[in-house]
Amino acid sequence: MKRIIFGLVLFASLGLAQGARILIVTDLEGVGGVNDPDEQLLPGQRRYLESRKILTGEVNAAVDGAVAAGASEIVVWDGHDGSRTLSIDEIHSPARLLQGRPTPANYYLSDRLYDGVIFIGQHAKAGAKDAVLAHTQSFAVRRLTINGKEVGELGQVAAIAGQFGIPVIMLSGDRAACAEMLELQPRAVTVEVKRLAGRGSTVSLSHEQATRLILDGAIKAVRSAGTYSPWKIQGPVEMTIEYFPQPPQQPTARIVSYKGATVLEAYEAWLGKL
Numbered sequence: 001m002k003r004i005i006f007g008l009v010l011f012a013s014l015g016l017a018q019g020a021r022i023l024i025v026t027d028l029e030g031v032g033g034v035n036d037p038d039e040q041l042l043p044g045q046r047r048y049l050e051s052r053k054i055l056t057g058e059v060n061a062a063v064d065g066a067v068a069a070g071a072s073e074i075v076v077w078d079g080h081d082g083s084r085t086l087s088i089d090e091i092h093s094p095a096r097l098l099q100g101r102p103t104p105a106n107y108y109l110s111d112r113l114y115d116g117v118i119f120i121g122q123h124a125k126a127g128a129k130d131a132v133l134a135h136t137q138s139f140a141v142r143r144l145t146i147n148g149k150e151v152g153e154l155g156q157v158a159a160i161a162g163q164f165g166i167p168v169i170m171l172s173g174d175r176a177a178c179a180e181m182l183e184l185q186p187r188a189v190t191v192e193v194k195r196l197a198g199r200g201s202t203v204s205l206s207h208e209q210a211t212r213l214i215l216d217g218a219i220k221a222v223r224s225a226g227t228y229s230p231w232k233i234q235g236p237v238e239m240t241i242e243y244f245p246q247p248p249q250q251p252t253a254r255i256v257s258y259k260g261a262t263v264l265e266a267y268e269a270w271l272g273k274l
């Protein structure tokens with residue numbers, strides 16, 4: 001009870017009529033300890049279950065932090081491997097889990113549906129420097145741009161969320177993903193759980209320390225969710241995707257582009273072609 005009263009006072013001071021509504025967007029490549037695409041990313045691989053367990057722990061740390069900061073609603077969107085990685089028997093209450101493929105972006109993101117987005121387990125964009133498992137949707141993509149600006153998966157989500165007036169308030173992932181986030185949303189709370197340590201090596205925090213930092217970060221971000229500004233891209237929007245050459249069938253880089261009045265329209269034009 002004490003916490004509820006404290007919470008009400010807090011929301012009033014931050015301009016939210018109720019506790020913050022939070023969307024947690026998850027991926028696997030950016031969680032602590034994961035660096036091997038052949039052993040740690042997909043069902044059936046030797047260390048997949050360990051990766052999944054680490055992701056679940058990091059997600060729950062964010063859920064617990066959001067709860068501690070008085071969030072009124074928490075939805076976790078399962079973003080890795082076609083949205084079929086997490087399990088409801090392991091996600092902490094009161095978060096709900098959104099899964100399934102394809103989940104249209106305008107189902108989980110619509111006008112001011114949330115007060116903030118939190119990324120957990122996020123990786124950097126294709127071609128990012130000193131990044132762990134960097135890619136944009138697939139490892140076949142060399143670069144993706146929105147109105148000429150190079151972005152990765154986190155930039156696409158930030159742009160679509162921004163179209164709906166929703167800011168990104170926090171990200172946990174590798175050092176390069178944190179830097180990429182800060183470039184788009186300079187006030188976002190970032191938690192670096194690992195970084196590249198040369199070629200294919202990474203150095204990661206212990207899971208215990210990573211989850212403690214994520215918990216603290218989520219408390220801080222969710223408490224001030226009402227004070228962030230969304231990243232807005234003015235339309236019309238052109239999204240361009242350049243693929244790596246694949247000789248002999250595709251000796252030069254294939255480039256495709258999709259247009260729309262908004263980011264979401266351009267994004268859906270692309271997804272409709274996949």
Ligand SMILES: [Zn+2]
Binds near residue numbers: 027028029079080081
């Ligand atoms: Zn993934």
